Amino acid sequence: MSISRAIDKLNEMIAGAVSWALLIAVIICTGNALVRYTFNLSSNSWLEIQWYLFAAVFMLAAAHTLKRDEHVRIDVVTSHFSKRTQVWIDLFGYLLFLLPVCLIVIYYGIPFARYSINTAEMSSSAGGLIVWPVKLLVPFGFVLLLLQAFSEIIKRIEFLAGRIDGHEFAKHVTTPEQEIEAIKSANQL
Structure with a gap:
């Protein structure tokens, strides 16, 4: 579980830092639109x-x-299955689908990014930016996803072994009827 907690903490820190990128993107988008429509300038x-x-x-x-x-x-x-069955479904999905997809994208993403770095690839748009930073995000993002998949697998195995109760990985599981009630309650506010 210590490995799982370390991976979780890493991804929490990265997500916290990256959340600022969204704010910056919104500010740039707004500023760009204002300048484009006010001064007829664009870049x-x-x-x-x-x-x-x-x-x-x-x-x-x-x-x-x-x-x-x-x-x-x-x-x-x-939601109609027991918690244990849900955990088995998660485990099956991670092992059979998520891990292989992550490995394939990393395998092809590293040369994809490396080529862009080695050639100092630039955007084909006039006034465009260098491309390699965004291409490097592909393998890096999938490495983080792969690590988190390992963390989730560890948690599910620990749950199946009876060493944890599952609150570490499961948000509140609801039935479809409970979801409908929650939506109705939210609409009444």
Whole structure:
């Protein structure tokens, strides 16, 4: 569990830092739109930096999203199963799907980024930026996702072995009926 906690902490720190990139992207987007419509000026660099920042948020926060158990799931189906069965489904999904996909993207993403770095690749847009930083996000983001997958696997194995109670990895599991009630309550506010 100490390895799992260290991975969780790493991804929490990265997600906290990356959350600022989203704010910066919104500020740049707003400023760029104001300048474009007020002064009829525009720059591809400003558009590309927005894309780069969004890519950073998306790629670097994916592992944190997995840690918080907030990826798209099939809760409508699995909510009818016992907690133990849900954990087995998670474990199966991580081992059979998530780990191989992460490894494949890392395997192909490293040469993809390395080529961009070695050639000092630039955007083909007029006034565009260097491309390698955003391409480097692909393997780096998937390494973080792979690490988080290992953390989640450790937690599920510990749960199945009876050494933890599951609160470390499961957000509150609800039935579809409970979800509907929560939505109705929120709409009444």
